[in-house]
Amino acid sequence: MEIFWAVLVAGIANGAVYTMAGLTYNIMHSTSKVLSMTVGQLVMLGGVGGAFFIGVCNLPIWLGALAVLVLGGVAGFITEWWGVRRVISKIEQHLYVLSTLALAIMIQEGVGLYWGTEPRPFPDIYGAGWVGLSDPKYWAPLILAVLTMLAIEFFYRRTMYGKAFLAVAQDHFAASARGIPVSRVRVLSYILSGIIGAAAGFGAGKLTFAYFAVGHNFTFYGFIALALGGLGSNVGALVGGIILGIALEAANYLFGGIYMDGVALAILISVLLIVPKGFFGVEGARRV
């Protein structure tokens, strides 16, 4: 029974991080129709950045957290600037897959060159002395994910800017005809998603450690969370992320870590086959 709870709690904790990665995808996709390969790297930056600002620079925790969010925002801005803006204005729009992949590689390898290629410990932001499953490192990601989701919903429904986001998401031609600054909305959405990604990495730092190569996992798992829940749905990202997290943790316990990615790929392929729109999909898998 203890093992059951351990698997469940760890699964929910990891799943919450996948949810955050899924939200990051969603926000970028809503304004630009781009699925960015840099999502996981934003999460990685949150973890490494936290260890750097708090562990190495010895900043207080609140200031370190703030610095991490700024770092994420900058990385999101760069993603839009180099990886998206020029590409989606061209005929070969689908090349965003490669431009964002190139950026992801540059971020990952850049961090690897500077920070080193070994995992380093993440500072004790929740204080020391926690034992067992009550350790906030398991619960912080979930709380963070739910709060973020609620904040996004509030932003979309209750603020003028959020409504502008929705307008651009629905039809950016119509939005620009109504005088909404579409490019600025897109830039802001990328900064916002960068902040969310970095916050996820920061919150989960105790689980992932400060490791330069961890981003690829979140790019992949965050996307599966979204495919499960449905592209464009934030609730779907939450549900999909948690389901995926528990499933992978169970696979890890039952079969061993080496099969986790295999199980993840099998889940992704089955979802694409059986429910291509995901459980809460608002936008179907587009033809062509």
Add this chain to the structure above:
Amino acid sequence: MKAGKGQKIILGLIAAVLIMTLPWWTPNEYWLHVATLIAIFWIINSGLNLVIGYTGVLSVGHVGFFATGAYASAVLVAKAGVSPWIALLFAGLVAGAVAVVISLPSLRLQLFYFAMCTLAFFTVVNRLTYGLSWLTGGGIGLPGPAYPGFFGTDQGFYLLVIILTGFFSWLCWNISRNHPGRALIAIRDSQEAAEALGIPVLYFKVIVFTFSGFLAGVAGALYATHQSYITPEAFTFYLSFYFFVSILIGGRGNTIGPFLGTVILGILPEVSGPLAKLAQFFYGVLLLVVILFVPRGISSVFESWRERRQAEIRMKPPRSEIIRGLVQSPNGMNSVPAVAGIGTAADPTTTLKATNLLKKFGSLVAVDGASLAVQVGTIHGLIGPNGSGKTTILNLLLGYYRVDSGTIHLNGQSMNPWSTRERVIAGLSRTFQTPKVLGELTVIENVMLGFGRQEGRGFFESSFPFGSVRNAEKKMRQEALHLLEGFGMEHMAYQRADTLQHSEERFLEIARALAQRPKFILMDEPAGGLSVGEIEILGRILNEIRKSQIGVLLVEHHADFVFQVSDVVTALDFGKVIAQGRPEIVQTDENVKNAYLGT
């Protein structure tokens, strides 16, 4: 011309001899080692080039198949004692089989989904090679298979690799320059056009990906021998990166560019030793620079230069050309399509019939119970104001959309459950509101694609261009040229289609649709953007098509033109038929006048 060809052959032979004898004149073993390695990489890239450069499918995890092949052969030889030759074949088959499993579900969807699946596949392979240590030796690795006798020496192995490389790239080259290559480009540049041409899109995507998986597996097996010992570290994601970056840099839709990319990027790390630490970061930068500044690769720079030159050649006004072509074609005025053997012996009773079609998009009823019937040998005009459902009906007839209710019959047989491709095979073809000609193919290749469904040879058959394949290609080329003569476009046959003017694109699209030898052509606003003189030419062409016993459904805005050329006219408003019958009757119908003039 002949001499030029002879010179090319001699140069090719010299190059081949130099390459084959490399082991005996190269200054040191090291370069022989590098040359072998690059040749192995070209095996995988010649297949991957068909996937990325021709089909436009982004596989970013191809190293997964490469590793699968390497481990399959090494395990078979080291653990099961199988002969390395059989293991080589098996490596390809295993990787090909895995490629089917990966690609079948994911190739239906957006590019990103597919890229993600291939990336994930690589991760899975990577984890398993570490984790299944009883099989793969884990981090310690496995010895690569060694070939017996002469092929076990460095020189012999080099020769083996070169022969296989030459053979496989010859296969890929044949596929790319025959019908399958054109079909792949059609899939890449316009999936709608590919469907309208009856190209089995998913089948082609899966088959080309599987073939590239096979080649990657074979290359992997050779790599295992070349490295003499393999560990998971040999198959990093950056190897994959090298594969597709060298193709992207080389440029899409050709073989030379990616080949040069493979060679140059393959040699680069060998000569930049001290910078190796930065190599992976550098790959990222390189990819970004290519995407942002030369997204179509280096070869596109030369192409655009050639295009400009071609565009200057074509300054003749096309209109008189078409008229001349019509008048002067051997059998007189009414023979344009017939000379190419189109529409002959068509059954005059054949009918395309739509009954009570209903199509809703959300709460919008686009087509509301419309019925119409098109006979072969007649022109059926379909008019109506903007948004009255004309194009939707056309899309319903061809299966681009599914009807919510109502039936579509061809000659009494229900087509409702049929896919677009099945309807095309049954004799439907179409043109698009915005012409979807394939700009990176030449004019004649566009028309050959039309003939291709019936006469083009399959994927694997085309890889050996002997006998029937060569004849089929030759026949299609002649027929296409003849058809272009009818349209007065034969002098533009070998220029790229994206150098054409709008009106020429329209006529080319009609020629391509005719080349499918359809029973019915559905035309979506063919007069759009044409000048008065060009509309007149269009009228004549339509007349020729009618005489060839083909049925035309003419969706058009230009009411005067429709009333002038049609045998029957259907007028739509808000998805409903408001008038139907002979043009002079519909023309004077009160409802039609109201719909158009709003009185």
